[in-house]
Amino acid sequence: MLYPNNIKKKVKKNISFANRGMDLESLINDANKYYLETDKAVIYKKPTPVKIKKVTYQDNIPKVDGYLNQKSTLDYVGLYKGKYIDFDAKKTLNKTSFPINNIHIHQLEHMKRIIKHDGITFLLIDINNEIYLLKGEDIIYYIDNNDSKSIPYNYIKNKGYIINYSYNPVLDYIKILDKVYFKGEKNEKN
Amino acid sequence: MLYPNNIKKKVKKNISFANRGMDLESLINDANKYYLETDKAVIYKKPTPVKIKKVTYQDNIPKVDGYLNQKSTLDYVGLYKGKYIDFDAKKTLNKTSFPINNIHIHQLEHMKRIIKHDGITFLLIDINNEIYLLKGEDIIYYIDNNDSKSIPYNYIKNKGYIINYSYNPVLDYIKILDKVYFKGEKNEKN
Numbered sequence: 001m002l003y004p005n006n007i008k009k010k011v012k013k014n015i016s017f018a019n020r021g022m023d024l025e026s027l028i029n030d031a032n033k034y035y036l037e038t039d040k041a042v043i044y045k046k047p048t049p050v051k052i053k054k055v056t057y058q059d060n061i062p063k064v065d066g067y068l069n070q071k072s073t074l075d076y077v078g079l080y081k082g083k084y085i086d087f088d089a090k091k092t093l094n095k096t097s098f099p100i101n102n103i104h105i106h107q108l109e110h111m112k113r114i115i116k117h118d119g120i121t122f123l124l125i126d127i128n129n130e131i132y133l134l135k136g137e138d139i140i141y142y143i144d145n146n147d148s149k150s151i152p153y154n155y156i157k158n159k160g161y162i163i164n165y166s167y168n169p170v171l172d173y174i175k176i177l178d179k180v181y182f183k184g185e186k187n188e189k190n
Numbered sequence: 191m192l193y194p195n196n197i198k199k200k201v202k203k204n205i206s207f208a209n210r211g212m213d214l215e216s217l218i219n220d221a222n223k224y225y226l227e228t229d230k231a232v233i234y235k236k237p238t239p240v241k242i243k244k245v246t247y248q249d250n251i252p253k254v255d256g257y258l259n260q261k262s263t264l265d266y267v268g269l270y271k272g273k274y275i276d277f278d279a280k281k282t283l284n285k286t287s288f289p290i291n292n293i294h295i296h297q298l299e300h301m302k303r304i305i306k307h308d309g310i311t312f313l314l315i316d317i318n319n320e321i322y323l324l325k326g327e328d329i330i331y332y333i334d335n336n337d338s339k340s341i342p343y344n345y346i347k348n349k350g351y352i353i354n355y356s357y358n359p360v361l362d363y364i365k366i367l368d369k370v371y372f373k374g375e376k377n378e379k380n
Contacts, residue, residue, distance in 0.1 A: 026316060033194070036303075039303070039306070041307065042300075042303045042304065042307055042309075044263075045306075046236065046237065047236065047237040047239040047240060047259070047262075048237065048240065048242060049237040050237060050238065050240040050242070050254050050256065052238060052240070055258060061257055062255060062257060062258035063255075063256075063257060063258075064254065064255070064256045064258055065239065065253075065254070065255065066253075066254045066256075067251055067252060067254060068245060068252035068253075068254055069237070072237075073234075077267060078274075079274040079276070079304060079309040080307065081307065081308065082273075082274070082307065082308030082309065083274065084268075084269040084272070084273065084274040093241045110232075112233050113226075113229070114232065114269060116229070117231065117232055117269045117271065117272065118269075118271065118272030119232075119269040119272065119274075128274065128370045159264065165283070169377075
């Protein structure tokens with residue numbers, strides 16, 4: 001093995017920004033691993049975009065020097081039941097609303113494109129110790145029709161779909177996808 | 191702008207392995223840019239997977255130290271007409287066949303999964319100064335049914351679809367996708 005486990009562990013500890021939404025991220029990664037192993041879906045975290053400046057080999061390990069490329073889109077991409085899935089995980093410590101500046105403009109533009117080309121896009125929002133799936137369509141609708149700088153918790157509660165924890169995987173968000181996107185016109189909420 | 195153009199240029203020049211299939215890669219990147227700008231599709235190169243070890247800031251630029259993560263899947267992913275697209279570009283200097291060791295085992299496994307979950311996966315193969323789209327299904331069929339260590343040029347010619355250069359974009363591979371994947375049962379070749 002080129003990469004002993006401790007390298008991976010170091011990674012997570014050393015980068016302070018990675019701690020934002022870390023728990024939700026782990027839950028999603030675990031779920032995706034489960035979906036892959038049980039052949040339910042192919043969904044994975046996009047690699048963090050790094051502009052590679054130089055690769056050097058130390059003891060056969062390819063060492064990278066580069067720069068973070070800010071213009072990432074959404075963190076997760078994949079394929080489920082023939083559909084293209086593209087989403088992100090966001091956490092807020094606010095209790096009454098989700099600040100819209102958590103979503104970058106290029107992320108919103110990306111979501112609009114995904115919707116236009118008939119893909120599935122949403123956010124998983126960690127708010128008040130609850131995790132909601134909020135459809136890209138509902139996020140864009142709110143932002144386009146309100147001057148507010150944040151999406152009220154009540155809007156998320158009403159338009160979104162709460163994901164209850166289960167046994168394996170803990171965050172079985174595909175169950176919610178089934179309910180929201182794969183039941184034809186029978187979606188109760190819209 | 192955090193990232194002056196010369197950083198990008200440096201990247202491409204300094205990494206020797208990036209030169210494999212570079213021309214084909216540039217053509218695909220140009221086509222993808224065109225598709226994005228003309229709102230035809232959302233297809234992009236996956237970032238090279240880097241295990242980030244440390245991020246430090248120099249003059250506000252986030253500098254990355256990390257390691258190349260070998261286990262990438264295929265290079266390009268995207269969404270076209272509601273379908274999930276996942277493919278790679280491969281170049282061979284061989285004139286009579288395409289060596290199968292150009293395709294990593296985990297890439298083949300990934301292709302099988304994509305097919306199973308009803309996505310679109312293929313290779314763009316640069317051989318004899320021609321570029322062919324060869325469907326994942328035909329690649330897997332050949333490998334599963336032959337002991338040979340390479341796919342004959344004739345197989346690629348017969349089963350694959352040549353992509354003729356056009357004006358803008360030069361490599362308009364979406365035209366071939368339309369022909370191969372978006373004409374229902376009317377696919378002439380299979």
